[in-house]
Amino acid sequence: MINENRIIEIARKYVAHARNHQRENIDLASSIIVDGIKKGGILIAFGSGHSIAGALELVNRRGGLIPARLLIEPSFGKYEVLQGYGQRLMDEVDVRENDVFFIISNSGIHPLIIEMADTVKKRGVKLIALTSLKGSKELTSRHPSGKKLFEFADVVLDNNVPALDVSVSIEGIEADVVGISSIANSMLLQPVIHNVTQQLVNDGFGHLVYDVSTSSDAKKRGEKEVFEKYRDRIYRNDNAIIG
Amino acid sequence: MSEKVFEDALNTLDRIENSQVASIRAAADLIAKSMEKGGILQGFGSGYYLSGARELCHRVGGLMPTKIIYEPSYGRFESLVGVGKQMMEIVDLRPEDVVVLSSHSSIVPTVVEVAIAAKERGASLIVITSLEGAQKQQAIHPSGKKAYEMADVVIDTCFPYSEAMFDPEGKDTEVIGMSYYATIVILQTITMLVMERLSELKLSHLIIGATGSKLDPKSVPFVRDTYKKYKTRTQRF
Numbered sequence: 001m002i003n004e005n006r007i008i009e010i011a012r013k014y015v016a017h018a019r020n021h022q023r024e025n026i027d028l029a030s031s032i033i034v035d036g037i038k039k040g041g042i043l044i045a046f047g048s049g050h051s052i053a054g055a056l057e058l059v060n061r062r063g064g065l066i067p068a069r070l071l072i073e074p075s076f077g078k079y080e081v082l083q084g085y086g087q088r089l090m091d092e093v094d095v096r097e098n099d100v101f102f103i104i105s106n107s108g109i110h111p112l113i114i115e116m117a118d119t120v121k122k123r124g125v126k127l128i129a130l131t132s133l134k135g136s137k138e139l140t141s142r143h144p145s146g147k148k149l150f151e152f153a154d155v156v157l158d159n160n161v162p163a164l165d166v167s168v169s170i171e172g173i174e175a176d177v178v179g180i181s182s183i184a185n186s187m188l189l190q191p192v193i194h195n196v197t198q199q200l201v202n203d204g205f206g207h208l209v210y211d212v213s214t215s216s217d218a219k220k221r222g223e224k225e226v227f228e229k230y231r232d233r234i235y236r237n238d239n240a241i242i243g
Numbered sequence: 244m245s246e247k248v249f250e251d252a253l254n255t256l257d258r259i260e261n262s263q264v265a266s267i268r269a270a271a272d273l274i275a276k277s278m279e280k281g282g283i284l285q286g287f288g289s290g291y292y293l294s295g296a297r298e299l300c301h302r303v304g305g306l307m308p309t310k311i312i313y314e315p316s317y318g319r320f321e322s323l324v325g326v327g328k329q330m331m332e333i334v335d336l337r338p339e340d341v342v343v344l345s346s347h348s349s350i351v352p353t354v355v356e357v358a359i360a361a362k363e364r365g366a367s368l369i370v371i372t373s374l375e376g377a378q379k380q381q382a383i384h385p386s387g388k389k390a391y392e393m394a395d396v397v398i399d400t401c402f403p404y405s406e407a408m409f410d411p412e413g414k415d416t417e418v419i420g421m422s423y424y425a426t427i428v429i430l431q432t433i434t435m436l437v438m439e440r441l442s443e444l445k446l447s448h449l450i451i452g453a454t455g456s457k458l459d460p461k462s463v464p465f466v467r468d469t470y471k472k473y474k475t476r477t478q479r480f
Contacts, residue, residue: 012253050298056290056293166304170438175452177304186423
């Protein structure tokens with residue numbers, strides 16, 4: 001019988017990985033975001049398919065950043081293999097100077113991700129990538145350019161997850177199973193949010209962080225003003241063509 | 244600064260290991276039984292807990308008879324009474340199915356209405372929630388109900404309601420939730436235990452990529468046949 005604590009043990013391994021091997025990248029990613037936001041930019045987070053989980057950790061959470069939005073693509077990952085899709089999608093996405101683009105993709109090889117990263121860099125915007133370096137290097141790019149996500153990024157957060165994101169072997173099942181990328185990613189994303197929030201508060205930009213609902217009326221009014229300022233950029237319903 | 248995140252993550256893992264394994268096992272048994280009968284797992288989470296549903300559904304090395312219940316506004320209207328009820332009217336949910344609902348508070352109206360619909364239709368319900376907080380909070384849905392109260396199995400994220408692990412000085416707020424981290428660890432442990440059970444039941448064809456990686460052509464026809472059987476039930480759109 002399988003050890004019931006197997007996933008917990010794997011999770012501990014990824015806490016150690018982030019703590020011992022990714023701290024510099026976490027700090028660099030945090031300072032890029034802080035810098036962009038202080039200059040009036042917003043954080044734009046994207047994850048294709050199930051990597052949307054990581055993007056959701058970065059935005060739209062209480063206690064999180066106000067100047068941040070989730071980019072949603074309408075096929076839920078189904079069109080990510082199509083050449084040209086990322087290009088068309090990005091034609092509709094408002095990316096401006098001082099914004100910071102955050103792409104989460106375990107393999108980093110699909111056309112959607114490559115075209116998105118390429119566009120972002122061509123528009124002169126900072127790009128943070130969360131990917132599996134070893135996984136990405138093992139696999140072949142599915143884009144004619146032969147490129148992979150990590151090659152475009154200003155900083156790479158490496159989750160160290162196997163290429164196909166399967167990590168557990170179970171008797172009677174031929175291939176490895178169970179995806180743990182979200183668990184690994186969380187240990188890279190949460191420290192970034194943690195650092196960014198604290199830095200903004202320290203530097204006098206605490207009004208850009210959502211207060212919790214228990215805040216006083218005065219604080220809520222202040223938050224509304226900040227929200228107004230960013231509304232045209234973070235209004236969630238203009239995310240491409242979401243349902 | 245990130246040190247506190249890592250410490251809290253390790254503490255969270257310890258708490259789950261020490262107190263939730265039996266409930267996780269019960270949830271996995273319920274799901275395996277449902278799949279044995281031809282049922283499917285339907286994942287739901289409002290707002291950023293959509294990720295919870297995402298964890299369980301449509302991934303390589305994951306369970307095939309699964310579906311995400313997509314709430315089209317991504318939680319923007321979750322506090323509006325009726326949203327969950329309206330949405331569930333167009334969701335195909337059958338008595339042999341299991342709904343796995345992830346919710347930090349258990350009291351948000353959309354979440355409560357999904358739980359009510361699940362029970363009304365005779366499906367099984369597993370709720371992953373921050374139990375201490377969910378018990379303390381006043382119900383806000385007009386029914387007076389909270390999602391976890393309706394569940395066949397409740398799994399506790401072992402994280403207090405405030406969800407605070409970090410209070411930036413000079414800011415009346417709380418950021419970063421370890422309850423979500425706890426949720427994904429719990430969900431993947433459930434997935435693993437369901438798969439073990441399916442393997443024992445000789446049902447490992449219900450696992451995506453179980454006969455070799457998805458990229459292995461010899462597994463494709465087999466996977467396709469199984470998909471065909473479930474297609475009308477598990478489609479993504």
